Amino acid sequence: MLKTYLSILILTLSVLIYGCGKKEGQTTNNKTAPKSNIELVKQGKDLFYAPSSVTNLKCADCHSDGTNDSNPLTKFHSNIRGANKRTETYLGKFKGDEVKNNAGGATVCWTTYLKNKDAMTPEQIASLNAYYESVLWNEEVKNSVYTTIALPAPDKEKLKKDQEEIAKLTGDKAKGEEVFKNACKFCHMDGTKIKSVPSLFRDFEGNLKSITYMTRFGKKYMPFFSYESISNQDIANLSAYIMANQEK
Numbered sequence: 001m002l003k004t005y006l007s008i009l010i011l012t013l014s015v016l017i018y019g020c021g022k023k024e025g026q027t028t029n030n031k032t033a034p035k036s037n038i039e040l041v042k043q044g045k046d047l048f049y050a051p052s053s054v055t056n057l058k059c060a061d062c063h064s065d066g067t068n069d070s071n072p073l074t075k076f077h078s079n080i081r082g083a084n085k086r087t088e089t090y091l092g093k094f095k096g097d098e099v100k101n102n103a104g105g106a107t108v109c110w111t112t113y114l115k116n117k118d119a120m121t122p123e124q125i126a127s128l129n130a131y132y133e134s135v136l137w138n139e140e141v142k143n144s145v146y147t148t149i150a151l152p153a154p155d156k157e158k159l160k161k162d163q164e165e166i167a168k169l170t171g172d173k174a175k176g177e178e179v180f181k182n183a184c185k186f187c188h189m190d191g192t193k194i195k196s197v198p199s200l201f202r203d204f205e206g207n208l209k210s211i212t213y214m215t216r217f218g219k220k221y222m223p224f225f226s227y228e229s230i231s232n233q234d235i236a237n238l239s240a241y242i243m244a245n246q247e248k
């Protein structure tokens, strides 16, 4: 009798213990993120939308997280969904573990475009990585590597060829105005919130060559544009528009 009770007790206990163990296992399988990860994601999002105190630019001005696509400028640069999982970023400047360790390359943007004096902290990097993953929604984005042109080594030979090729193209002012509105006006307009941006219509001493240079290489926190986002024909059109609208 006692033996039967004991074995029933042991059986019940083991079922209970097994059940509890399984329940815990299921919680992790259900991908309920640990609280710390939720906090990290929130911190990453805050960072993504925080304007720099120096330039007033924020990550979200240039990059899309999938919700801010209404800003046309975000269409011209890589989106950040799953950026930490890419095999390489910034045209091979970052590869393998470096991708994650630099939040996909955000450490470069942090000093180049946001002009922060202090380097990003490991916690800020981890928070951005967590945010990139939280907004990731499909395999295609996860594996996409965006081609960039100015980094790691600005190709001056190619620039010279571009300048010669563009000089031979006929620029279309109306099309140039359209590109300008989408890719440049956000910064290059009267009353812009972005600091230290020169007017391209007043006291502009540049020409087609410098417009090509700036578009392909950028300077300070003027971003550069890849061939995929702005073609040589686009630059010819832009130049025609800018040069035709000089305020003399």
Ligand code: HEC
Residues within 6 Å of the ligand: 047, 048, 057, 058, 059, 060, 061, 062, 063, 076, 077, 078, 080, 083, 086, 088, 089, 090, 091, 103, 104, 105, 106, 109, 110, 113, 114, 128, 144, 145, 146, 147, 148, 149, 221, 222, 223, 224, 225
């Ligand atoms: C003024 C525009 C600008 C701002 C602001 C900016 N970036 Fe970038 N970012 C670029 C450009 C230009 C590149 C290189 C070309 C590209 O990838 O589109 C780049 C590249 C990246 C990449 C690499 C993408 C890839 O797959 O190669 C990541 C990730 C990134 N930025 C994240 C950020 C984060 C996070 C912030 C805010 C801390 C930020 N960026 C701020 C312009 C900007």
Ligand code: HEC
Residues within 6 Å of the ligand: 057, 073, 180, 183, 184, 185, 186, 187, 188, 194, 195, 196, 197, 198, 199, 200, 204, 205, 206, 210, 211, 214, 215, 219, 220, 221, 222, 223, 225, 230, 238
């Ligand atoms: C994120 C803001 C931003 C965007 C977007 C932007 N620029 Fe700029 N641009 C700047 C800043 C800042 C400078 C000044 C760089 C410096 O310090 O010399 C500049 C400078 C220039 C200059 C040199 C002006 C001069 O008087 O020397 C040209 C040309 C130019 N940009 C063209 C463009 C074109 C064309 C586009 C769009 C395809 C564009 N920019 C988009 C911020 C921007």
